[in-house]
Each structure stands twice: as structure tokens, then as C-alpha cells.
Amino acid sequence: MTDKDPSAESGESQVDAPDIDTLLEQFAEEGEPEKKVEEEKPAVSPEIGQRLDRIDAYVQRQEAKDTESEIDTLVNGAVESHEGLKVLPEGAFRGYVEEQARRDPRIQQAWSQRNTNPQGIQKIVDALGKKYAEALAQKPDERLTNDREAARAYVESQAEEPTTDDATPPQAELAAMTPAELDASIMADMKRD
Numbered sequence: 364m365t366d367k368d369p370s371a372e373s374g375e376s377q378v379d380a381p382d383i384d385t386l387l388e389q390f391a392e393e394g395e396p397e398k399k400v401e402e403e404k405p406a407v408s409p410e411i412g413q414r415l416d417r418i419d420a421y422v423q424r425q426e427a428k429d430t431e432s433e434i435d436t437l438v439n440g441a442v443e444s445h446e447g448l449k450v451l452p453e454g455a456f457r458g459y460v461e462e463q464a465r466r467d468p469r470i471q472q473a474w475s476q477r478n479t480n481p482q483g484i485q486k487i488v489d490a491l492g493k494k495y496a497e498a499l500a501q502k503p504d505e506r507l508t509n510d511r512e513a514a515r516a517y518v519e520s521q522a523e524e525p526t527t528d529d530a531t532p533p534q535a536e537l538a539a540m541t542p543a544e545l546d547a548s549i550m551a552d553m554k555r556d
Contacts, residue, residue: 383490387469390476390483433477434460437488444489447496460491 407415438457442448448456464470473484540548 381486381490383487383494386483386487386490387467387473390469390472390487437485440485441488441492445492445496447499448492450499456492456495459495460488463491 434457438460441460442451442456464474470484470487473480473487477484537545537548
């Protein structure tokens with residue numbers, strides 16, 4: 364990961380970009396969402412009914428493919444505009460967006476209005492990307508943290524004071540020695556080695 368600010372990559376400053384709640388306020392609905400009313404099918408022969416059912420199934424499959432493509436376009440756009448999201452495995456950010464949409468009906472409302480207000484859902488997905496990238500940037504790198512803790516434990520486990528055999532006289536003692544005493548101390552150290 365880089366030390367870059369994820370919002371700087373998207374070209375928006377933090378002052379200019381509204382937060383996710385501000386964006387979602389415009390899609391808050393009062394009351395129940397509209398339910399899709401099934402149209403009553405006119406009476407047709409069984410053969411025509413089967414053909415119509417196959418056509419309906421084909422149209423539903425095609426709409427599902429188109430929806431998947433639209434979601435991929437939105438998610439990939441957000442991933443490209445936020446450097447912090449590029450390190451995620453493929454599909455991770457999409458899963459986050461889908462979970463947020465399941466939890467927040469305002470995101471669902473924005474999605475249902477994507478044909479009349481395409482910038483609305485794009486801004487929301489981008490704001491979710493910014494929020495997720497910022498959260499990722501704040502999380503410490505576990506491997507690096509574990510390495511640091513291991514190094515700290517190793518250093519702390521080492522003896523703090525040298526043993527008496529390896530000890531050198533403190534500087535104050537050396538300064539107080541006469542030249543003859545200093546030479547004797549050095550010779551004694553040399554004989555020990």
C-alpha cells in the first residue's frame with residue numbers, strides 16, 4: 364500500500380466530496396416502496412402461452428446480465444478512482460457495496476432511479492469506495508506489526524547488563540587511574556583474551 368491519501372486519487376478534495384449520508388438523503392423515501400403490480404395476462408392458447416413464457420424467461424436473463432454489467436461498471440470505476448481499493452481481491456469491494464445496499468434502502472432507491480439519475484448511484488458507489496479505502500488505510504499491516512512485536516520481544520529478552528567477565532570499567536574509574544594503573548588494566552584484559 365502507498366502512503367497516498369485515497370481521496371487525492373479520485374481528484375476530489377475532502378471539502379468538495381459530500382459524505383455517503385449526505386448523498387443518500389436525496390433517496391430517502393417516506394412510506395413503503397412501490398410494489399410491482401403483475402399485469403393480468405389475456406387468455407391465449409397453450410402453445411402461445413409457452414412461447415410467451417420462454418420470451419419472458421429470455422428477457423429476464425438478459426436484464427440480469429445487463430444489471431450485472433452495470434454493477435461491474437460502477438464498482439470497477441470506484442476501484443480505479445481509489446488507490447486503496449486496488450489491493451483488494453477481485454469482488455471484495457463489490458461484496459461490500461452489495462451488503463451496504465441490502466442494509467440501506469436508500470441505496471436500493473438510488474439503484475432503481477439509475478436511468479433517470481445515473482450520477483446519483485455513481486456518486487454513492489464512489490463515496491462507498493472512498494469510505495472503504497479510508498478504512499483500509501487506517502488498518503495496520505498485520506504482518507508488519509507481528510514482525511515488529513517479534514523484534515521487540517527478542518530485544519527485551521536479551522540481558523540488559525553485561526556479565527562481570529565482559530564488563531569494562533566505567534569511564535569515571537578509567538579517568539581516575541594513573542597511566543601505570545591503566546597500562547596494567549589493559550595488559551590484564553589482553554591476557555584474559
